[in-house]
Amino acid sequence: GVLEKESDGTTDERNGTTIEFIPDTTLFPKYVIKQEFVERRLWMYAYLNSGLSLYLNGNTRYYSKNGLCDLINAEIGGESLYNVVHYKDKTLEFSFTHTNDTTEKYYSFVNGQYTNDGGTHLSAFKEGLLRAVNEFSGKDYDARDLRDGIVGSIAVKIQEPVFESQTKNKLGNTDIKGWVVSTVKQAVEDYLHRNLEEAELLFEKIKRNQEVRKEIQAVRKKGKEFEKRMSMRNSKLKDCKYHFGDRSKFGDDTMIFLTEGDSAGGSLNQSRDANTQAVYALRGKVFNCFGEKIEKVYTVEELYYIMRTLDIEDSIENLRYNKVVIATDADVDGLHIRNLLLTFFLTYFESLVLTGHLYILETPLFRVRNKKVTYYCYSEEERDQRARELGKAEITRFKGLGEISPKEFGQFIGKDIRLEQVTIDHTKGIHEMLKFYMGDNTPERWDFIVNNLV
Known part of the structure; x- marks a missing residue:
């Protein structure tokens, strides 16, 4: 706004800049600043500015000595198969290693901005890695053999960044590809020649990935049998006109609701915006895939259809919807289905969660x-507050989404939609968390519930 008052004076405080912002309570009457989000952002700034100390509330220090190398080590928690490979110059920094996981995870930045959907810099990073590995080994490995289990990060500094959306989630500059590819290729080749033991561990992982990929190819043939029946099952999908990544101005607004049964799906379908909102109605409970290999996706139809509907079989780069929204009932069964879906995504498509595409739909309970x-x-x-305000009032408890009429439902998925983003601070600990809640340790969970009843 317009600067109305300006005053000069003396102060005992050190020179610097103070920036203050307060949410407008007329728009955000019950706002909450999430501590974990602030801490996560500060850590990212620390990794991008090695040697810089950041403080939260005057006492908690956020500091990184080794930049993106520290980022990777913090994310995987000591699960790397070999030492983190790290390179840094004035305009480009990257790091990577592998774990025993089968998913790929990346953290990409442009001028300090986290680009959770990647872009040309991330694509060039991947290409440079593959070229270096193939050049060093004298072989022609498939990109998937290199990427399965990789955890990488890249940060570039460029003068005129061009983003593919207003949220600056994806970089579009094509002119940077050449120098990023060549720099990454040369740096990684040099590292492998100077660290032969580390190189051997890297290629052991690549060869294991190669074997697993061949096994999956055989299993995928079963998926083709499902594919023939997809036209029948597509009645469960009510698609939208626009899609994420199709370069339309509505791409960032696209979302798909994963809901249970025809009743809830019917309410959503009748009240949705057909331009940007799709609905997929699940058939019954989702299979608990904790501890199962990726092959299970090709033998359990419901999991296969979800994967194909989202188009994330090979990579989340082809994701058809910007937001994948879990929309289940607010009862015990609905919460269980939600947990099963979360387990599915965290087990096989962790990158979908890491890049901020998974959400929970909040609907009214009363x-x-x-x-x-x-x-x-x-x-x-x-x-209770509203009941007191109205005095004599009729109170209805919504046990399921299907109990909300399409006319009412429209306002809950319109401009005032309430979505809770599924976020994870670190990839480390995810397996242990899923094991506790979704594993075979029923007695352990029972003891936890009994000892924590309120």
Whole structure:
């Protein structure tokens, strides 16, 4: 806005800049600043500016000595198969290693901006890695053999970045590809020649990936049998007109609701925006895939259809919707289905979560109304407050999404939609978390529930 007052004076404080912002309470009456989000952002700034100390609330220090190398080590928590490969010059920094996982994870940045959808710099990084590996080995490895289990990061500094969306999630500069590819290729080749033991560990991982890929190719043939029936099953998918990545101005607004059954799917379908919102109705409960290999996706139809609908079989770069929204009932069964879907994505498509594409739809639990006013409440506290305000009121408990009429549902998935983004601070610990909640340790979970009942 316009600067209305300016004053000069003396102060005992050190020179510097103070930036303050306060959310508008008329727009955000109950805003909450998430501590973990702030901490995550500060750590990213620390990794991108090695040697810089950042402080939160005056006492917590965020500091990185080795930049993106520290980022990778923090994310994998000591699970690397070989020492992190790290390179840095004035305009380009990258690091990578492998773990025993089968998914690929990347963290990419442009001028300090986290580009969770990657872009030309990330594509060039991948290409440079593959060229270096093939040149060093004298072989022609498939890109998938290199990428399965890789954890990498890249940061570039360029003068005129061009992003493919207003949110600056994906870099579009094509002119940087050449120098990024050549720099990465040369740096990685040099490292492998100077560190032969590390190189041997890298190629052991690549060869294991190669063997697994051949096994999966055989399993994929079964998927082709499913594919023939996809036209029948596609009745479960109500697609939208625009899609993520099709370069339309509506691409970033696209989302798909994964919901349970025809009842909830029907309400969503009748009230959705057909331009940007798709609906996929699940058939029954999702298979618990914890501890299962990727081959399971090709033998369990529901998992296969989800993967094919989202178009993430080979990479999330082909993701058809910007937001993948889990929309289940608010009862125990609905929460269980939500957990099964979370397990599916975290097990096989962790990058989808890491890049911020997975969400939970929040829908009201109660409707409180009289003859003049209707309130939709998302908690028992809000229900009680509205009931007191109205005095004599009719209170309805929504147990399932199908109980909400299409006319009512429209406002919950419109401009005021409430989405909770699924976020994870670190990839380390995910397996242990899934094992506790979704594994075979029923007695352990039972003891936890009994000891923590409120």
